[in-house]
Amino acid sequence: MAHRILVGVPPKHHVLLSRDEIDGFTDLGYTCKPVSYGRNDSSAGKLNKLWGVVAKAFNIVKELYAFAPDILYLNSRFEPVGTTRDFITVLIIKLFYFRRVKIVIKTHGSDISILESRSFFYRNVVIPFLRKHVDAWFFLSSEEKELVRQYDPGLARKIFITANIVDPGRSVASVEFREKYALDENKFKILFVGRIVKEKGVFSLLRSIPMLSCREDCQVVFVGDGPDMEKLRKEAEALKVMKYVRFAGFIPDHECDHFYANADILAFPTFFNEGFPMALFKSVAAGLPVITTRIRAAKDHLTSPDNALWVEGESPESVASAIETLYNDHTLRKTMSANNRQIAMKFTRRQVCAGMHEVMMAI
The missing domain is CATH 3.40.50.2000 (Glycogen Phosphorylase B;)
Structure with missing residues (x-):
């Protein structure tokens, strides 16, 4: 059994939801630690947003070394901006973290047009890289998984359906x-x-x-x-x-x-x-x-x-x-x-x- 999870908690939206999941995993015997992960200030310029993503990724690397978790669990979205953020983050982790860790992403909504994109960046770099290095992907509806399966069966095999906690x-x-x-x-x-x-x-x-x-x-x-x-x-x-x-x-x-x-x-x-x-x-x-x-x-x-x-x-x-x-x-x-x-x-x-x-x- 994996006992330690580093949980990427969004800075604004879904914060309470992430806290509920941390409590739920704790009840099941895990040791959890939160780390900031998610959308930057929407009013910031592109360079500042990019810098924010990189800075948060290196902070996650720092927390990985300090906490040594079995699983890194990130809350995100499957769409161009969120998936680019995930790509940069996972790339930095793979380059600078030299211990074993399973990577799990939960996507709060999706825009499947990213799989239809003719962009070389998405089609040949981002999606193949994440398909290889993300161990499990939680989606919130079977409709989304089926849409992914139509475009990328390999990625769909890593998708599991879950729900959000409601109290x-x-x-x-x-x-x-x-x-x-x-x-x-x-x-x-x-x-x-x-x-x-x-x-x-x-x-x-x-x-x-x-x-x-x-x-x-x-x-x-x-x-x-x-x-x-x-x-x-x-x-x-x-x-x-x-x-x-x-x-x-x-x-x-x-x-x-x-x-x-x-x-x-x-x-x-x-x-x-x-x-x-x-x-x-x-x-x-x-x-x-x-x-x-x-x-x-x-x-x-x-x-x-x-x-x-x-x-x-x-x-x-x-x-x-x-x-x-x-x-x-x-x-x-x-x-x-x-x-x-x-x-x-x-x-x-x-x-x-x-x-x-x-x-x-x-x-």
Whole structure:
């Protein structure tokens, strides 16, 4: 059994998730140590970003020598930027770390176009190098593995499907919370949580509001920030739906988690290259009825109408229809809520880490 894991923890996103995995591995008998790994400041220039990647890679080498782990486990994304970062990091490790260590990467979402690229750098350098030197790759949906298999069967053989840890105990319903964030007790609260970008379906949700016959009884709550926030606000004003909308902005994870227990449904019509979207599965764990798209991990774990109503991410009409259905059908909402709480048992710390442990033992 491997007893020591050096865990690459992102500096901003998925930090709590990484801490949960560290606790889970510790429960299984591993000794874990965190090290910073992940996205640099997005506003930095290309040279500063490159320097940040190199500096973090050498810091990982330093920690490898100090900790001497059996496994290096990195949280990343399988797409051009994230995969380039992984390539540089693994290359530096191979050049400067002279002890044996298994390398495992977990990808939080993917853009398979990297395997379609005609770029010599990706096709002949990056992907072959990582295929050779990464011992196991955790992806978050069977759809992603199948897409990889179509382009690179050798790489797909190193891919294993896992999930993210979801703790429903972190979401608590309270009058104080609803008052703090101006959540109307008398309204049907429709929640969106995530980056405010078109691909997350935010404009489809906003444009569905004028189509709702129940809109006077609804409050649509957008939690998050992103490059399309200002555009979303302006469109809300143009559509004259501001009185139905609440823009909460960016809320840190530990506080944001309480939104799930204080809403009536989640509307998450994403068509982004998600892996295992935490907003969706935190909602499931909190027993929220869900409106979402039939992609990636949602397709693996949820069915309609038992757990979710499927919509087209770029169709406000389909989003409006699904909202109307849930608003009018209390029995369906109640059934969905019970089913989703049951589904969430698959995403406990013990369940997720035990599955990853089996893979780590196999390599």
